[in-house]
Amino acid sequence: MGPVYAFFRRWRNHDLVREFHDRLRRLVRERGGRDSEPCAGVIDSQSVKRKRSSALTAVASTAAS
Numbered sequence: 658m659g660p661v662y663a664f665f666r667r668w669r670n671h672d673l674v675r676e677f678h679d680r681l682r683r684l685v686r687e688r689g690g691r692d693s694e695p696c697a698g699v700i701d702s703q704s705v706k707r708k709r710s711s712a713l714t715a716v717a718s719t720a721a722s
Contacts, residue, residue, distance in 0.1 A: 658666075668674050683693040 665674075668677070686695075687693050
């Protein structure tokens, strides 16, 4: 195992990769003149796949309540 992978593995095991990503995202957003944390999200209905049967089950269980 090489030293670079050893560092990555250690960071991954201690959840530092996520920490680095979050810090970098905040820094880039602040430098771009935006709030450090995103405040909204967008869900594209074309991207979200849902089974018709699960939708019917949800409606049926809501109606029964």
